[in-house]
Amino acid sequence: MITDNQDQLLQSVFAEARQDLDGEALTARVMAKTRRLLYLLAAGGLTLAAFVLVGTWLIFGLSLLEFAVLISQFLTMTLVDLGEGWLALVFMPVNTIASLFIVTAKALHLGWKKMVGASFKS
Amino acid sequence: MHKAQDYYPECPEVFLVSLARTGDRKAFAELVQRKQSSIRNLMRRCCNDYTLADDLTQQVFLKVWLGLRKLREAVKFNGWLKRVAVSVWLQHIRKKDALGGAGEMTGNELPQHDTTGMVLDLDRALVKLPNPVRLCVVLSYHEGLSHGEIAKLTHMPLGTVKSHIRNGSHQLQQLLSAYGAPTEVQN
Numbered sequence: 001m002i003t004d005n006q007d008q009l010l011q012s013v014f015a016e017a018r019q020d021l022d023g024e025a026l027t028a029r030v031m032a033k034t035r036r037l038l039y040l041l042a043a044g045g046l047t048l049a050a051f052v053l054v055g056t057w058l059i060f061g062l063s064l065l066e067f068a069v070l071i072s073q074f075l076t077m078t079l080v081d082l083g084e085g086w087l088a089l090v091f092m093p094v095n096t097i098a099s100l101f102i103v104t105a106k107a108l109h110l111g112w113k114k115m116v117g118a119s120f121k122s
Numbered sequence: 123m124h125k126a127q128d129y130y131p132e133c134p135e136v137f138l139v140s141l142a143r144t145g146d147r148k149a150f151a152e153l154v155q156r157k158q159s160s161i162r163n164l165m166r167r168c169c170n171d172y173t174l175a176d177d178l179t180q181q182v183f184l185k186v187w188l189g190l191r192k193l194r195e196a197v198k199f200n201g202w203l204k205r206v207a208v209s210v211w212l213q214h215i216r217k218k219d220a221l222g223g224a225g226e227m228t229g230n231e232l233p234q235h236d237t238t239g240m241v242l243d244l245d246r247a248l249v250k251l252p253n254p255v256r257l258c259v260v261l262s263y264h265e266g267l268s269h270g271e272i273a274k275l276t277h278m279p280l281g282t283v284k285s286h287i288r289n290g291s292h293q294l295q296q297l298l299s300a301y302g303a304p305t306e307v308q309n
């Protein structure tokens with residue numbers, strides 16, 4: 001590309017000064033640095049993610065845990081007191097609030113299907 | 123069996139840029155190999171210290187590696203590479219200036235090996251120019267950029283660029299007059 005106003009002497013001096021430099025070593029150094037940079041970025045990302053996780057856990061973790069414990073305690077409460085005999089053991093899986101919820105949900109689902117089916121028939 | 127990477131040395135530059143943008147390190151290495159000479163020459167003319175020029179060239183390619191994904195059109199790679207090189211050089215000057223006006227080169231850093239007398243003389247003459255003047259002259263004569271392109275690249279007003287090149291060329295003509303009778307400025 002020829003530029004605006006250029007001096008011929010300077011043009012030729014600059015052209016001659018341009019050397020074709022061997023770039024093996026420099027390329028190797030650049031590539032080594034890019035590799036190091038990738039590792040640094042990955043390490044930085046992992047550290048940041050760890051900080052975010054730990055921070056989130058510290059802020060919300062305990063309250064979440066307490067909430068989960070409360071919920072599980074509530075859901076495993078027995079519906080009918082059957083004592084501590086074999087009868088209680090047999091009915092334990094269905095004798096909880098959780099099972100009541102499941103049965104109710106299933107019944108609602110079936111009822112809904114029946115209603116919808118009936119309306120289609122009519 | 124040949125791998126695709128074996129053909130990279132024969133690949134067109136645009137193709138290599140596109141591959142490097144996707145994170146292909148081998149393609150990027152090939153790009154560095156192809157472009158390092160031009161960037162090192164530019165830095166050598168700018169800073170007159172071959173070790174520093176190599177360090178700055180490495181910085182340029184690291185910046186390129188980090189920013190390559192942002193380059194939208196692979197065909198614009200060369201112009202972008204020049205912009206990155208100039209910005210790395212300007213940052214270096216600013217850093218040196220901030221450290222106490224060390225921006226002007228003394229010429230003590232001139233290499234004593236692997237260079238012809240003419241290259242040494244050119245570098246010695248360039249050392250005597252102030253940094254902004256030297257940068258404009260190098261971009262004009264070494265990189266072959268127009269005044270407008272230099273103004274865009276260096277964020278200097280066009281008038282300032284023109285006057286830097288005029289003054290710098292005049293000084294260089296006098297310092298390098300031994301290499302030929304000074305010629306008239308061509309239009």
